[in-house]
Every structure is written in C-alpha cells, then in structure tokens.
Amino acid sequence: MIMRLLMFVVLLIGATFSVTSSSLSQYEVIEKQYLNWVRHRSFHKQSLFGKPKNKLKPCLNIRVNKKPSLAGFSSVRKAIRPIPIINQCRVVISIGAGTYRDKIEVPATMAGAGADKTVIEWDDTADKMGQSDHSLGIYDSATFAINSPYFIAKNITFKKNKAPLPPSGALGKQAVALRISADAAAFIGCKFIGAQDTLYDHIGRHYFKDCYIEGSVDFIFGNGRSLYKDCHLHAVTNSYGALTAQKRESFLEETVFSFVNCRVTGSGELYLGRALGVFSRVVFVYTYMDKIITPRGWTVFYGQYKCSGPGADFGGRVSWARELNKSQAKPFISNQQRKASLRFPRQELPMPIPFPVLQQLSLIGNSIRIFSLNQISNLMAAVAACKRLSKIGTNSWMTSGVSRFKGVVSPLDTSTFLPSAIRLSASPSPFSQCRHVSQQLVKSNGKRLFLIDTLALVRRFEAEGLPSKQAEAITVAITEVLNGSLENLSLSVVSRADMQKSQMTQESNLSKLKSEVQSSQEHHYSLLQHENEKLRHDIEKMRSELRHEIDKVIAEHRLDLNLERGRIRDELTDQSAVTSNLTNTLDREIHTLKAHLEGAKYDLIKYCIGTLVSISAVGLAMVRILV
Numbered sequence: 001m002i003m004r005l006l007m008f009v010v011l012l013i014g015a016t017f018s019v020t021s022s023s024l025s026q027y028e029v030i031e032k033q034y035l036n037w038v039r040h041r042s043f044h045k046q047s048l049f050g051k052p053k054n055k056l057k058p059c060l061n062i063r064v065n066k067k068p069s070l071a072g073f074s075s076v077r078k079a080i081r082p083i084p085i086i087n088q089c090r091v092v093i094s095i096g097a098g099t100y101r102d103k104i105e106v107p108a109t110m111a112g113a114g115a116d117k118t119v120i121e122w123d124d125t126a127d128k129m130g131q132s133d134h135s136l137g138i139y140d141s142a143t144f145a146i147n148s149p150y151f152i153a154k155n156i157t158f159k160k161n162k163a164p165l166p167p168s169g170a171l172g173k174q175a176v177a178l179r180i181s182a183d184a185a186a187f188i189g190c191k192f193i194g195a196q197d198t199l200y201d202h203i204g205r206h207y208f209k210d211c212y213i214e215g216s217v218d219f220i221f222g223n224g225r226s227l228y229k230d231c232h233l234h235a236v237t238n239s240y241g242a243l244t245a246q247k248r249e250s251f252l253e254e255t256v257f258s259f260v261n262c263r264v265t266g267s268g269e270l271y272l273g274r275a276l277g278v279f280s281r282v283v284f285v286y287t288y289m290d291k292i293i294t295p296r297g298w299t300v301f302y303g304q305y306k307c308s309g310p311g312a313d314f315g316g317r318v319s320w321a322r323e324l325n326k327s328q329a330k331p332f333i334s335n336q337q338r339k340a341s342l343r344f345p346r347q348e349l350p351m352p353i354p355f356p357v358l359q360q361l362s363l364i365g366n367s368i369r370i371f372s373l374n375q376i377s378n379l380m381a382a383v384a385a386c387k388r389l390s391k392i393g394t395n396s397w398m399t400s401g402v403s404r405f406k407g408v409v410s411p412l413d414t415s416t417f418l419p420s421a422i423r424l425s426a427s428p429s430p431f432s433q434c435r436h437v438s439q440q441l442v443k444s445n446g447k448r449l450f451l452i453d454t455l456a457l458v459r460r461f462e463a464e465g466l467p468s469k470q471a472e473a474i475t476v477a478i479t480e481v482l483n484g485s486l487e488n489l490s491l492s493v494v495s496r497a498d499m500q501k502s503q504m505t506q507e508s509n510l511s512k513l514k515s516e517v518q519s520s521q522e523h524h525y526s527l528l529q530h531e532n533e534k535l536r537h538d539i540e541k542m543r544s545e546l547r548h549e550i551d552k553v554i555a556e557h558r559l560d561l562n563l564e565r566g567r568i569r570d571e572l573t574d575q576s577a578v579t580s581n582l583t584n585t586l587d588r589e590i591h592t593l594k595a596h597l598e599g600a601k602y603d604l605i606k607y608c609i610g611t612l613v614s615i616s617a618v619g620l621a622m623v624r625i626l627v
Contacts, residue, residue, distance in 0.1 A: 059089040065096035076110075076120065077102045095156065104144050112156035115191045115212070120144055121159040126174040126197075134545075138197060142179035149204075151185040160194035176200045180224070187211055194219065195236070201226050201257070216268075221245035221276060225255045228262055235266030235292060242299060244273035246280040256281045265290045274299040303328070454479055 064079045065071035071094075073079035079093050093110045097117035104120065112118030122143035127135050144158045158178040174197040183204035191212040192199045198215035201224035208228045213220060216237040220228075221244065233243060243264065248255045257273075262284070264270070270292045273282045303322040322328075454475050461471030 058092040060091045062091065062093045063096075064093060064100075066098040066100075067096075071096065075102060076100050077104055080104065090150065101161075110152070110156060111154045114155050115157050115189055118155065119157040119159055121157075121161040123161040124175065134541075138174045138176060138200065139179065141174060142176040142200060144177070145179045146182050146185060149183045149185070151180070151182055152188075153186075153190050154188045155190065157191040157193065159191075160198065180204065180206055197221055215241075217241040218245040218274070218276075219243065220257065221247070223247040223249070223253070223255050223277065224257070226257055228257070228259045231259070231262045233259070233262060233264045233266075235264075235268055235270045237266070237268035237270065240269040240271070240294070242271045242274040244282050245276040246273060246282050247277035248279040248281050249277040251279050253279070256283060258283050258285065259287050260285045262287045263290075264288065264293065266292050268292060269294050271299045272297050 062073065062079050062082075063071035064073045064076055066074060068074045076093070076095060083091055095110060095112045095118050097113040099119040099121060101121060103122045103124065120143065124136055124141045124143070126138045126141045128141070143160055160175040160177040173195075175194050177192050177194040177198050179200035179202055181202040181204065185204065186207045186209070188209045189211070190208075191214075193212075193214045195215055196217040196219070198219035199213055199221075201220060201222035203223055204225070206224050206226040208226065208231055211228070211231045212234065213228075213231060214234045214236060216235065218241070219235075220233070223246070235241060235243065244257055246255070246257050259282075264287060271294055272284065272289075273280070303324045305324040305326075305328070457478070458468070458471045458475050461474060462468060466474070
C-alpha cells in the first residue's frame with residue numbers, strides 16, 4: 001500500500017515537470033523560427049543588382065518570347081525596362097526564336113535561340129529626321145546600341161532592315177546595325193547585316209567569335225580595340241567599297257582591328273581598308289581573301305613630284321609613299337590647270353613681254369604682229385636682196401632672196417607672221433614681190449617699221465657716186481652695227497610707247513584683279529558671315545537640345561530614385577508592420593506561456609502539498625496502526 005502511494009506521488013511530479021519542459025521547448029522553437037524568418041527576409045530584401053563577386057555569373061535571367069504564354073515578356077525593349085540604370089550585376093535575357101522590330105539600348109547579356117532564328121531589326125538611316133527635327137546621324141542610327149560594360153550577345157542577328165546599297169560617296173546613307181560603345185564586350189555566333197557602316201566598333205575592347213558581318217562600304221568602322229576571330233566578312237557592294245575604316249587618331253592609342261583566321265567573300269571590288277584616322281591600324285592574319293579584293297588592297301595614296309627644300313628628301317619616307325614621275329603627276333597637274341583655265345579664260349590673261357628681247361609692235365590692219373631683233377635683221381637683209389635683184393637679175397633672187405626670206409619666216413610660219421603683202425608665193429614676177437616687200441617694210445599703216453630705210457640708204461650711196469656693191473656692203477655693215485647696238489640697248493631700254501602700253505595693260509589688269517579680289521573678298525566674307533550665323537544657330541540649338549536632354553535624364557533619374565525610394569519605404573513599412581504583428585503575436589504567446597507556467601506551478605505546489613499531506617496522513621495512520 002505504501003509503495004503504491006509512493007509511485008503515485010512520483011508520477012505526479014514527473015507529469016508536472018514534463019508539462020513545464022514542453023512549454024519551454026515550444027517557446028524556443030518559436031524564437032528560432034522568428035530568427036530564421038528575419039534572416040530570410042533580410043536576404044531577399046538585398047538588391048539583386050548589387051555588386052556581385054563574379055561579374056560573369058548571372059544574378060537574374062529574363063525570358064522573352066513572341067508568345068506571351070511562354071515567357072514574361074514579348075518585346076526585348078519591355079524586358080530591358082526593369083533593369084536599373086546603375087546595374088553592377090549580370091542580367092541574362094534569353095530571347096526566343098522570331099523577328100523583333102525594336103530599337104534598343106541595353107545594359108544586359110542577351111542569348112538568342114540561334115542567329116538564323118532570333119533577329120532584331122530596325123530601319124533608321126543617318127539622314128532620317130529624329131524627334132528634335134535634326135538628322136539622326138551615324139551614332140543614333142543604330143538598330144542596337146550598347147553603352148554598358150561586360151555586355152555579351154550570343155546567337156542573335158542584328159539587322160538593319162531595308163538597308164539600301166548606297167552609291168560610292170553618297171552622304172547620309174549610313175545605316176548602323178549595331179553600335180558598341182562600351183568596354184569588355186563579347187559577341188559569339190552573331191550576325192550583323194546591313195550595307196554602309198554596318199558595325200560601328202566605336203570604343204572599348206571587344207571580342208567577336210564565329211560571327212558573320214555583311215555590308216558594302218566601311219561596314220566595320222570605329223576606334224575600338226577589337227579581335228575578330230573565325231569570322232566571315234561578306235561584301236555586297238555593287239561597285240567598290242572598303243571593308244574597314246579604322247579611326248586611330250594618335251600613335252599613343254592602342255586601338256586596332258585584328259582579323260585572325262577569317263574569310264572575306266562577296267561581290268564588287270573591295271579594298272581591305274581606308275584610313276579614317278591619321279594613325280589608322282588594321283591587321284589581317286591567316287585570313288582567306290576572295291578575288292573581290294582589289295590588288296592594291298588599301299586606298300591610301302600619298303605622293304610627291306619634284307619638290308624642293310630640306311623637307312622634300314624622299315629617302316626617309318614610309319614604304320607606301322610614292323615619288324611620282326612625270327606621267328604619274330600629269331593628271332594631278334592637268335586637273336589644276338584645267339580648273340584654272342575654267343576660272344580665268346585664256347583671252348583675259350595678260351600677255352607677258354619677254355625681256356631682254358626688244359619687241360617691235362607693228363599695226364597691220366586690225367591685228368598686232370610681234371618681231372624680235374633677229375627677225376628685223378632678216379627682214380632688212382631681205383630688202384637688200386630685193387635691191388640686189390633689181391641690179392643683177394633673177395638668178396641672184398633665187399639664191400639669195402629666197403634664203404633671206406627663209407630667215408625671215410623662220411622659225412615662225414609665214415601665214416601667221418608676215419602680212420599678206422609680204423608672204424612668198426609662186427608668182428612669176430619676183431620683182432613685183434620685192435616692190436611690195438619694200439613698200440610694206442618702209443611703211444605699214446602710215447608708220448615706219450624700221451629705224452632706217454635700207455633701200456633709201458643704198459640709193460643715197462649710189463647717188464653720191466658709190467658703186468652698187470659698195471653701197472650694199474656699207475648698208476649691210478651699218479645695219480648689222482645698228483642692229484647690234486639696238487640689241488645691246490634693248491637689254492635695258494624700251495620705247496616710251498611700249499612702256500606706256502605695258503603700263504596701261506598692267507594697270508588695267510591690276511584694276512581688274514583688284515575688283516576681282518574685292519568682289520571675291522566680299523563674297524567670301526558674306527559666305528563666312530552666313531556660315532558663322534548658321535554655326536552659331538546650330539550651336540545654340542545643340543546647346544538647348546543638350547540642356548533639354550540633360551534635364552530629361554536628370555528628371556528620369558530623379559523619378560527613378562523617387563520611385564525606388566518610395567518602393568523601399570513601402571517595403572520597410574510592410575516589414576515594420578509584419579515585424580510588429582509578429583512581435584505582438586510573440587508577446588501574446590509568451591504571456592500565454594507564462595500564464596500556463598504560473599498555473600502549472602500552482603498546480604505543482606498544490607500537488608506537492610497534497611502529496612505531503614497525504615504522506616503525512618499515511619505516516620500518521622501507519623504510526624497509529626503500529627502503535
């Protein structure tokens with residue numbers, strides 16, 4: 001009986017302690033769950049776009065598909081909008097098969113379903129008008145533009161839709177399919193399809209692997225530091241074009257286009273490249289080039305011809321510079337002369353007077369004939385021959401007169417030099433020819449051509465009693481001495497009439513030149529003023545547009561920051577509400593547990609007291625029984 005009572009008391013005490021321990025363990029479980037929830041919430045409230053430890057590992061994957069049921073977005077542009085402007089985490093946008101007509105600027109990584117299946121296209125050109133009533137220009141004509149670093153594209157086609165094949169030298173027909181203006185970008189298995197200026201490799205380090213690039217003129221251009229490996233370059237020009245146009249502007253820059261193990265195919269005539277910058281640099285290594293490449297390969301042409309001065313030495317020139325010969329330089333020189341002749345007509349140019357040769361001007365009819373002293377001497381000799389003919393007969397005319405007249409007409413043609421009355425003919429009357437010669441040489445339009453009349457001088461000597469031969473010999477000697485004196489004198493002296501005529505000609509030419517220069521200056525000054533006004537207007541317009549764009553960007557950033565701040569505030573409010581609710585719940589649970597503990601304590605005390613009383617009563621009863 002006593003043992004049964006002891007077992008009953010032990011069971012009561014164990015039950016009391018088990019209730020207490022179970023209440024305490026439940027409290028610990030609730031507290032542990034609360035702490036786990038706080039850690040979970042704090043982990044998920046951290047920004048997905050924070051600074052990652054690994055920039056290549058994506059922190060977010062966005063899916064795009066033409067069917068909205070298969071992805072969260074049906075447009076690439078809409079998929080990019082949730083990505084913040086300040087993003088330091090890699091975002092992968094997986095694009096399903098299809099053609100997406102979007103004009104895009106992205107700071108993300110994009111992976112298509114295949115270059116033949118996933119196509120992004122647009123149809124802007126450089127001369128197309130933008131929102132600000134200005135042409136877009138090459139920079140803003142891009143279908144796809146990347147401005148953020150660490151961009152990666154894979155298995156996507158970037159296409160300039162309806163890109164025309166512009167004629168060589170056309171302006172405003174540039175149509176950029178992709179512009180990459182950021183550092184550390186990579187393109188794997190992509191296609192770039194356009195015509196003029198297809199791929200704008202603007203600035204930064206870029207890597208192109210297994211890509212297909214198609215265009216006509218300068219379809220890879222810019223100032224990037226890029227490696228094209230295992231790529232296919234295809235030209236679609238209908239006349240001629242250039243594959244590359246690299247714009248390295250300083251020898252200190254490390255930019256270069258490197259093509260390694262590539263293929264060059266297409267149609268038309270293609271140059272490997274042209275220098276868009278003064279230090280342009282392009283390298284082809286292990287590259288297959290089809291027959292479309294012109295034998296010259298490059299478009300640069302620099303040459304010089306018969307230059308002088310210390311800087312004209314051709315010995316230290318670069319290997320691609322050329323020292324031209326006369327035939328090579330002739331097209332460039334003749335072009336200059338042709339332009340000059342078009343600008344200044346030949347008849348308006350003044351005729352220079354060649355000194356020291358004295359020129360005698362003789363007015364014959366309405367034209368001007370110019371004779372040098374040698375020609376004057378030959379004419380005088382011809383007069384003497386005519387005089388001798390009148391004395392000694394026809395045979396002497398044939399031997400002497402003809403030779404004299406040959407000296408007269410040489411080296412000029414008689415049709416252009418001698419007047420009609422002096423030209424030799426096959427007339428059977430040489431005496432009449434001499435008479436006409438004498439008359440024309442003595443007088444021409446009322447003016448004497450020579451300073452002395454040799455025929456009159458010979459007759460004067462004969463009248464004084466000298467034989468004809470002596471008179472002719474003396475006349476010839478006097479003429480030769482006089483001609484020699486006049487020739488020596490002509491080296492430094494000209495006649496007043498010639499000087500006056502020359503001065504009048506020069507003054508008229510000078511006045512004409514002054515008027516032309518003045519009109520040209522006024523014209524150029526007006527053009528310069530017009531261009532300055534136009535430039536000032538354009539600068540003001542650009543300044544206002546730039547200010548508008550800056551204000552717009554600042555407003556957008558401010559709006560984004562306010563939205564982000566409001567979102568964070570709302571989330572903090574929600575978190576505070578949830579935390580307060582959880583705290584109240586925990587407080588209620590704790591109070592309930594305390595009440596249970598207090599009740600259990602009182603029950604235990606009651607049970608203990610009752611047990612002690614029972615034990616005491618049993619003990620007293622047993623004592624009484626034993627006594």
